[in-house]
Amino acid sequence: MFILNILSFLVSRKAFSFRSIDIGLILSTVISLTSSKTSLESDEKGYQNFFEEVCHLLFKILIHCREILYSTIPTYIVIIQSMFHCFKSLEDKKQKNESQSRRYVTIWDIRLKNPLPISSANSFTRLLTMISQRDSLNKSHKKKAISTRPFIKHVPCLIAEYLKLQTEGFLEPIIKESLRPGVYALLDLCDKHERDMIMVTLDQAGKSLFKTLWTEYNKDWKYVGRG
Secondary structure, three states: OHHHHHHHHHHOOOOOOOOHHHHHHHHHHHHHHHEOOOOOOOOHHHHHHHHHHHHHHHHHHHHHHHHHHHHHHHHHHHHHHHHHHHHOEOOOHHHHHHHHOOOOOEHHHHHOOOOOOHHHHHHHHHHHHHHOOOOOOOOOHHHHHHHHHHHHOOHHHHHHHHHHHHHHOEOOHHHHHHHHHHHHHHHOOOOHHHHHHHHHHOOHHHHHHHHHHHHHHHHHHHOOOOO
16 A cells, blocks of 8 residues: 555655654554555455555564654554454354454454465564564664563563464464464563463463463474574
8 A cells, every 4th residue: 555655665764753643643544544444445465465564564663663662552562463363264254253343353354355375474473573673773682671671561462362363263384384483582572470461361272372382482492593
């Protein structure tokens, strides 16, 4: 979508001095454009391109405007939570309605007939991974901690959403594998407090999935390098 490309261009240009309120307006625009009530009409490929343009914009905001994003992180997180559901397969209409009744519903929920492909999952994974990385201008470990700290309390929401979409529906193995590095990068930000927060929000099936995920994370990622 043209407006998303323009916003990505502006965000990445140092000549434009953005304030927190400007980032808030950009995120509100994304919310409006991705709303289930939007008038956007397209085919499956068009909705896929739209998804990846949103990923690109959110990625650019993290790179160039991370510090001024802090006050609007909740809106940023809501958008990402909703994007997880673009990869979920649902067995029936009732299951779909139950899933949508508990969260912010997007145009992808309404218009997509099939889950987005692996190329979109890869774009989304890059976005998730960037959340756990330091500001490109902050090189030291201390600066990294400062630049990721505001996101930490929101990570449980993202992990819980990832797990809930698996209890509500089904993730194709190839999509799950593509999302894995991004999910593991988020888990890098989790200590015991965040893990407890995740467990509190999940039902029994979700808790079981999280225990498995945490075991795999420690085995395949945390203690042996990155994948």
